[in-house]
Amino acid sequence: MTLQEIGASLAGSQGEADTPAKQHLMQIRDLDIHFRSDDGGLARVVDGATLTVGRNEIVGIAGESGSGKTTLVEAILQIVRFPNRETHGQVLFSTRAGKQVDLMQASDREMQRLRLDEISYIPQGSMNSLNPVVRVGDQIVDGMVAHGTNARQAKRRVTELLDRVGLEPKVARLYPHELSGGMKQRVIIAIAISMEPSLIIADEPTTALDVNVQRRIIEMLARLRDEMKVSIVMVSHDMAVHAQLVDRVAIMYAGQIIETGAVRPIVRTPMHPYTFGLMAAIPSIDKPRTRLDGIRGSTPSPRNWPAGCRFHNRCPNAMPICTSVPPLLAPVTPGVRQTVSGEIEVHSGREVACHLYEESTPDDARVGEGAR
Ligand code: SF4
Numbered sequence: 001m002t003l004q005e006i007g008a009s010l011a012g013s014q015g016e017a018d019t020p021a022k023q024h025l026m027q028i029r030d031l032d033i034h035f036r037s038d039d040g041g042l043a044r045v046v047d048g049a050t051l052t053v054g055r056n057e058i059v060g061i062a063g064e065s066g067s068g069k070t071t072l073v074e075a076i077l078q079i080v081r082f083p084n085r086e087t088h089g090q091v092l093f094s095t096r097a098g099k100q101v102d103l104m105q106a107s108d109r110e111m112q113r114l115r116l117d118e119i120s121y122i123p124q125g126s127m128n129s130l131n132p133v134v135r136v137g138d139q140i141v142d143g144m145v146a147h148g149t150n151a152r153q154a155k156r157r158v159t160e161l162l163d164r165v166g167l168e169p170k171v172a173r174l175y176p177h178e179l180s181g182g183m184k185q186r187v188i189i190a191i192a193i194s195m196e197p198s199l200i201i202a203d204e205p206t207t208a209l210d211v212n213v214q215r216r217i218i219e220m221l222a223r224l225r226d227e228m229k230v231s232i233v234m235v236s237h238d239m240a241v242h243a244q245l246v247d248r249v250a251i252m253y254a255g256q257i258i259e260t261g262a263v264r265p266i267v268r269t270p271m272h273p274y275t276f277g278l279m280a281a282i283p284s285i286d287k288p289r290t291r292l293d294g295i296r297g298s299t300p301s302p303r304n305w306p307a308g309c310r311f312h313n314r315c316p317n318a319m320p321i322c323t324s325v326p327p328l329l330a331p332v333t334p335g336v337r338q339t340v341s342g343e344i345e346v347h348s349g350r351e352v353a354c355h356l357y358e359e360s361t362p363d364d365a366r367v368g369e370g371a372r
Pocket residue numbers: 272273274309310311312313315316317318319322327353354355356
């Protein structure tokens with residue numbers, strides 16, 4: 001997708017200001033996910049992630065491969081249970097019964113109930129995980145029966161679920177090899193919504209699909225949000241997918257969230273140099289043909305993140321302070337601001353972790369710093 005197509009996708013989306021505050025469905029608070037290796041080293045795959053998901057809201061998580069996106073969402077669901085995992089922080093989820101559960105402390109039994117019943121997960125490449133020797137309808141029924149639905153009732157719901165994802169009733173009788181990639185992904189989404197969850201976490205659900213099928217899947221997810229009043233966490237490396245679907249987006253780099261806010265201003269006028277680099281790597285059909293400005297270098301290892309700002313050795317705007325003081329993810333004061341995208345009007349709800357903006361520099365590092 002080109003910048004022009006992204007711009008067209010954004011034309012009908014929310015204004016520059018952040019989306020209105022929504023009641024929180026899930027709050028991720030200062031979440032660390034580290035892995036201890038046999039030699040005593042520590043891979044800090046996710047560090048201090050803080051993010052909220054409102055009811056009926058679509059929140060995107062973007063970033064390069066290796067930025068920690070998938071580890072973050074797998075930890076929410078407690079499906080990465082490596083014995084060498086060390087977690088700190090909270091993931092507070094509001095259940096249908098009105099209880100607030102910290103998913104990091106929930107028992108196996110409680111997590112089993114919450115998964116699919118209240119939070120469903122569409123993992124990366126899941127369209128290839130359908131059982132090749134079981135008919136599609138039976139696979140949809142199996143998930144519901146495993147979560148306590150009566151088999152007869154579950155069978156009755158198959159046609160309705162297929163219809164919700166735009167598939168004909170006859171698809172229930174087919175085997176996965178008789179479906180296209182887009183149809184398989186729709187079946188996976190039918191399974192994901194079968195228990196009417198309040199949150200769907202989808203990890204790269206459109207990757208490996210052609211752009212037309214991708215667009216139809218995105219439209220379907222947007223429709224399901226409206227019809228079912230469900231919240232969605234969309235993980236994708238593709239900013240075009242976020243531009244088309246999400247309300248707010250969190251950009252991850254090297255295990256940390258480095259910029260968040262309403263999707264439109266982040267895509268149009270990024271404030272963090274990394275986000276700026278991501279957007280600059282998207283081709284434009286208006287401008288003369290030139291080499292695309294990618295982000296130089298590659299993501300460092302989680303066992304050895306650089307000191308200070310983890311992006312400093314790739315950042316064209318790096319300053320002396322960046323090599324030693326980690327910037328804080330801080331709300332940006334609204335108003336006209338000088339940014340890497342030029343002078344822009346910043347609205348509330350924008351957060352960034354970069355010393356170019358004084359809010360991100362800890363107080364004790366500002367005093368007599370003079371390095372900026
Ligand atoms: Fe670049 Fe410094 Fe901002 Fe990091 S803190 S993104 S190195 S300017």
